[in-house]
Amino acid sequence: MTIDILMPALSPTMTEGKIARWLKSVGDDVKSGDVLAEIETDKATMEVEAVDEGRLDKILVPEGTEGVKVNTPIARLAGDGAAARPEAKAPPKPVAAPSAPPRAPAAARPVEKEYAGPTVTMTVREALRDAMAEEMRRDPQVFLMGEEVAQYQGAYKISQGLLQEFGERRVIDTPITEQGFTGLAVGAAFLGLKPIVEFMTFNFSMQAIDQIINSAAKTLYMSGGQMGCPVVFRGPNGAAARVAAQHSHCFASWYAHCPGLKVVSPYSAGDAKGLLKAAIRDPNPVIFLENEVLYGQSFEMPAEGDHIVPIGKAQIVRTGEHVTITAFSLMVKYALEAAEMLAAEGISAEVIDLRTLRPLDTETIVASVKKTNRFVSVEEGWPYAGIGSELISVMMEQAFDHLDAPPVRVTGLDVPMPYAANLERLTLPSAAKIADAAKSVCYRA
Amino acid sequence: MPKTKKGERGGEVKSAPAGELLKYYRDMLLIRRFEERAGQLYGMGLIGGFCHLYIGQEAVVVGMQATITPDDAVITSYRDHGHMLACGMDPRGVMAELTGRIGGYSKGKGGSMHMFSRQKNFFGGHGIVGAQVPIGTGLAFAHRYNGHRRVSLTYLGDGAVNQGQVYESFNMAALWKLPAIYIIENNRYGMGTSVERAAAGPALAERGSSYGIPGEQVDGMDVLAVKEAGGRAVAHAKAGNGPTILEVMTYRFRGHSMSDPAKYRPKEEVDKMRTERDPINQVRDLLVAQGTTEDDLKKIDREIRDIVADAADFAQTSPEPPESTLYTDILVGA
Numbered sequence: 001m002t003i004d005i006l007m008p009a010l011s012p013t014m015t016e017g018k019i020a021r022w023l024k025s026v027g028d029d030v031k032s033g034d035v036l037a038e039i040e041t042d043k044a045t046m047e048v049e050a051v052d053e054g055r056l057d058k059i060l061v062p063e064g065t066e067g068v069k070v071n072t073p074i075a076r077l078a079g080d081g082a083a084a085r086p087e088a089k090a091p092p093k094p095v096a097a098p099s100a101p102p103r104a105p106a107a108a109r110p111v112e113k114e115y116a117g118p119t120v121t122m123t124v125r126e127a128l129r130d131a132m133a134e135e136m137r138r139d140p141q142v143f144l145m146g147e148e149v150a151q152y153q154g155a156y157k158i159s160q161g162l163l164q165e166f167g168e169r170r171v172i173d174t175p176i177t178e179q180g181f182t183g184l185a186v187g188a189a190f191l192g193l194k195p196i197v198e199f200m201t202f203n204f205s206m207q208a209i210d211q212i213i214n215s216a217a218k219t220l221y222m223s224g225g226q227m228g229c230p231v232v233f234r235g236p237n238g239a240a241a242r243v244a245a246q247h248s249h250c251f252a253s254w255y256a257h258c259p260g261l262k263v264v265s266p267y268s269a270g271d272a273k274g275l276l277k278a279a280i281r282d283p284n285p286v287i288f289l290e291n292e293v294l295y296g297q298s299f300e301m302p303a304e305g306d307h308i309v310p311i312g313k314a315q316i317v318r319t320g321e322h323v324t325i326t327a328f329s330l331m332v333k334y335a336l337e338a339a340e341m342l343a344a345e346g347i348s349a350e351v352i353d354l355r356t357l358r359p360l361d362t363e364t365i366v367a368s369v370k371k372t373n374r375f376v377s378v379e380e381g382w383p384y385a386g387i388g389s390e391l392i393s394v395m396m397e398q399a400f401d402h403l404d405a406p407p408v409r410v411t412g413l414d415v416p417m418p419y420a421a422n423l424e425r426l427t428l429p430s431a432a433k434i435a436d437a438a439k440s441v442c443y444r445a
Numbered sequence: 446m447p448k449t450k451k452g453e454r455g456g457e458v459k460s461a462p463a464g465e466l467l468k469y470y471r472d473m474l475l476i477r478r479f480e481e482r483a484g485q486l487y488g489m490g491l492i493g494g495f496c497h498l499y500i501g502q503e504a505v506v507v508g509m510q511a512t513i514t515p516d517d518a519v520i521t522s523y524r525d526h527g528h529m530l531a532c533g534m535d536p537r538g539v540m541a542e543l544t545g546r547i548g549g550y551s552k553g554k555g556g557s558m559h560m561f562s563r564q565k566n567f568f569g570g571h572g573i574v575g576a577q578v579p580i581g582t583g584l585a586f587a588h589r590y591n592g593h594r595r596v597s598l599t600y601l602g603d604g605a606v607n608q609g610q611v612y613e614s615f616n617m618a619a620l621w622k623l624p625a626i627y628i629i630e631n632n633r634y635g636m637g638t639s640v641e642r643a644a645a646g647p648a649l650a651e652r653g654s655s656y657g658i659p660g661e662q663v664d665g666m667d668v669l670a671v672k673e674a675g676g677r678a679v680a681h682a683k684a685g686n687g688p689t690i691l692e693v694m695t696y697r698f699r700g701h702s703m704s705d706p707a708k709y710r711p712k713e714e715v716d717k718m719r720t721e722r723d724p725i726n727q728v729r730d731l732l733v734a735q736g737t738t739e740d741d742l743k744k745i746d747r748e749i750r751d752i753v754a755d756a757a758d759f760a761q762t763s764p765e766p767p768e769s770t771l772y773t774d775i776l777v778g779a
Contacts, residue, residue: 008488011704012495032481033500033698033719044706049699051485070490102771107779143590169590175620180579180613187583187597190568191518193590211610214573215580222559224552225774227568259775283777 003052004073007061010039010046017041018066019074028056030077037063037074054079107359110310120303125295127269128158128234131276132196134306136166139194142280145172145181146198146235155200156236156295182208182233186215189229189285196280199235202289203249216285217260232279234288237265238329238380239428241293245416250381252328253390255287256357262311263358265289267332270301271355274309282311291330314361316368320350323438324368326391327378328354335378337431342438349438357387362394369399374441375407378434383411405441410434461669463735469511469668470728471745473503476527477725478753479536480699483526483543487703491761492543496557499527501698504724505630506531508671509598512679516593518584520568520577521600523558524630524697528600532567534560536752540760548763552770575601575608578627582614585625585688596624596682604635606649615688619656622687626678627653629692630665636701637709650692658688665695666722696722 007017018040024030035047036056054077061074068074122130136142143166148155150163150173163171174181178199185195199205205212212233219227239248256263262284266272272290279286301307317332318339327335332353339349350368354361369375375395377388388409395407413427439445460466480498487496499506502524510531513519521528529539534550542549542560550560558572568584571577581599588595605611606629618625629649633640640649650660659681663674671693678689696718700707707715729742 006489008485009490010488012493014704032478043704044708046700046704046706048488049484051481070488102768104772105779175613175616177613177616179610180582180617183576183579183610184583184586184614184617187520187568187580187585188587188590189583190580191584191587191591193587210573210576211579215571215576219559219561219569220777221774222551222555223561223563223569223774224550224554225777226551226561226563228777230777262776284779 001079002057003054003077005036005050005075005077007068007070007072007074008039008048009070010041011043014041014070016067016069019061019063019068020045022059022063024056026056026059030054030056052077107312109363110312112310112313115302115305115307117305118303119300121298121300122269123296123298124269124272124290125156125158127273127301128276128290129160129162131273131280132159133162133165135277135280136162136170141192142194142196143170143172144196144198145174145185147174147176147200149173149198154198156292158295159198178204178207179211182211183215185231186211186229189216189231190219190227194230194280196232196234199233201247201292202235202237202251203247205233205235205251206249209254212255212261212285212287213258217258220284221260228283229285230283232276232286232288234276234279235290236292236295237289238291239412239417239424242419242421242424244419248417250379250412251287252289252357252379252381253386256387256390261285261287261358262356263287263289264311264356265328266355267294267329267353268301269297269299270307271309271315271353273301274307275311275355277306278308278311286311289329293330309355312356312359312361314355314364315353316350316364317353318349318351320348320372322348322372323374323376323442324350324352324365324372325376325378325434325438326352326354326365328357328387329380331378331380331429334429334431335434338434338438341431341435345439345444347438347442347444360390360394362398365391366394366398369395370402373402373404375403376410376434376437376441377407378410378429380412380429382414383409384414386411405443408437408441410437460731460735463732463737466728466732466735467737467745469507470725470732470742471749472507472510472531473668473725473728474745474749475536475752476503476507476530478749479530479540479756480526482753482757483540484699484703486540486544486757486760492557493545494556495523496543496703497524497701498697498699498703499524501718501724502630502632502665502695503527504668504671505628505665505693505695506600508668509628509675511672512675513596513598515566517595518566518568518581518588518597520581520584520597521570522574522577522602522605523570523572524602525558525560525570529560529562529567529570532562532565534562534565534567536756537759540756541763544760544763545765546760546763547766547770548759552774553766554770554774575605575610577601578605578608578611578614582618582623582625585618585623586621588624589621594683596626596679598626598628600628600630602635603629603631603633603640603649604638604643606652607644615653615656615658618688619653619658622685624682625688626675626682627688627690629690630695631692632695632697634701634710637705639709648692650690653688653690658690660690660692662692662694665693666724666727668724668728
């Protein structure tokens with residue numbers, strides 16, 4: 001039996017090379033692992049080792065030959081020491097290849113139940129705490145970890161009382177070690193636990209972003225669907241007040257960029273509770289962006305029942321005719337204030353609270369813009385490649401013929417957040433800036 | 446206080462019963478032949494991208510695997526083919542993942558560096574140096590949370606040991622007494638940089654000493670020494686005493702990846718390790734000394750060759766993933 005030795009590819013990009021030197025001669029015995037030859041590529045000279053065993057019967061390409069294509073037979077082995085070498089086969093064609101290239105599936109449109117029962121007034125802080133407590137009572141695999149979440153009761157008091165109710169096993173103070181405990185949560189989730197990871201603020205998640213994206217978001221895909229990662233990463237996001245550049249960062253577009261994540265950013269207490277409960281029950285990694293300024297604000301919300309708000313659904317929080325304004329988190333408050341100001345000037349604004357940033361509820365937004373024909377996007381983060389950029393792309397693709405004016409973005413300005421009070425005010429969106437933008441798309445500026 | 450055993454030889458074990466040795470011989474030979482075939486398929490252009498072979502390091506995973514049960518968890522970095530075979534994953538599924546086919550463990554979506562088996566408690570296969578260490582610590586955390594008397598084996602290289610997140614993990618594992626065993630596979634080179642040029646301080650086994658984690662240096666070319674040290678670490682963890690660091694002194698006979706010209710280490714060093722310290726030959730010698738015949742060994746060699754040839758054949762005939770799978774497995778339930 002003879003076996004052809006083929007010119008090997010020695011790097012991901014090599015197509016041909018030079019046989020620099022043969023280290024075995026015809027008649028030599030060859031054992032697995034013996035160096036047969038030296039091959040020069042455009043990058044390096046490398047040794048080629050034998051895989052099969054036998055006697056070198058013939059050298060087909062003499063040393064010094066250049067431009068030898070990968071997979072050309074370069075020598076022949078004789079002997080029975082080796083199993084039949086695999087034949088180089090062209091990869092089989094994919095079975096039943098679809099005629100059209102695959103498209104990203106549209107996210108299923110979740111259904112939100114109308115609530116008609118009694119209501120209660122509650123702060124966002126209490127709503128978040130209740131959401132965690134209810135889910136921890138419901139599912140023993142859910143636990144909370146983060147800096148100061150247990151004994152200190154939460155740096156922003158979101159986890160107040162949880163240690164007392166659930167104990168140290170399930171409410172865990174971590175060292176200040178974001179990358180470490182984020183990776184630890186991912187591993188725990190691979191084994192079926194459902195961690196809630198609190199970042200004291202999302203600014204510190206940047207320490208852990210490799211674990212969030214490379215480990216939490218991508219592993220399900222890379223494992224062919226085997227390794228789900230049901231972790232909720234939550235904490236305050238964006239600017240608080242006068243905490244300057246490193247502590248005022250909005251991560252909405254950063255995380256919304258990544259397939260494998262869901263990204264949620266509620267405004268009201270009811271949505272904070274309902275969406276956090278949905279996030280904890282979701283089998284996927286969910287980024288849950290809160291806002292420090294909202295924690296103490298009160299909202300009327302459902303008082304009874306298992307209040308769940310589905311991920312992936314925006315909400316029209318004020319109906320209007322002349323212009324659509326989208327916002328999320330604290331910016332919804334400013335958008336609503338702007339709508340009041342606009343109403344006084346005879347402009348009827350429709351305000352949409354996006355609530356979920358990935359998967360985006362394009363249907364609700366596009367339908368609104370088709371009605372109003374004008375669009376303003378509001379976000380606190382930077383403009384470049386931001387959420388507004390994405391929304392305007394959606395408008396170009398799905399509502400182009402319906403637009404009566406170029407869409408406008410109101411964003412945080414393209415600078416690291418300054419500390420000085422006056423400069424910080426200049427940087428952040430405000431109700432007045434949103435109202436001005438809405439007037440400009442209505443040609444009323 | 447942490448105790449570090451100096452020197453290359455891990456313990457006093459000289460031999461073991463023939464049945465046990467035969468298993469190690471077989472398991473190590475499967476990895477060796479599998480990797481040789483993977484190298485060949487790479488050379489033929491059937492495996493793409495990065496491909497890191499485990500040849501020379503077989504005694505590490507085979508020795509450690511002998512200390513755990515199927516319920517324990519295993520995680521490693523991207524030089525992972527040997528770990529998967531040692532965990533009992535099907536060579537067909539591993540090889541078909543290398544060739545990017547639907548029959549691979551990740552349906553062709555992961556490749557050499559990203560493979561998993563939930564069924565075999567193998568948690569990857571991670572391409573980012575050091576990232577598997579907190580995750581492996583989380584596996585240990587989950588065992589503890591669930592009240593299971595199980596351990597997590599987290600393998601890392603001598604290069605990864607300089608990553609910050611490794612120490613974040615050591616800290617939490619020691620703080621919470623997690624049943625985590627960190628196996629530093631010291632093959633002397635992080636890609637092309639020798640340990641001496643990358644790592645300050647004494648033995649890597651002592652890298653956990655400031656956390657009170659016991660460390661031990663083990664001869665990684667001796668499967669029995671690995672098994673003995675691994676057994677101590679597993680017993681320590683299962684008794685609730687927390688993590689252990691094993692610095693396993695090993696050597697890769699091949700380059701860092703397939704495209705490694707290996708100019709950073711002298712050829713004589715490689716040759717010397719291959720001829721004097723080959724982990725498979727060491728076990729083979731023990732078996733022969735105990736009376737195992739050449740014929741018996743040849744029979745095993747042939748069985749292994751058949752398994753590997755079958756895996757290679759499967760990996761070439763399994764179809765590429767259908768295009769309809771492009772958007773599946775991004776989210777659960779979507």
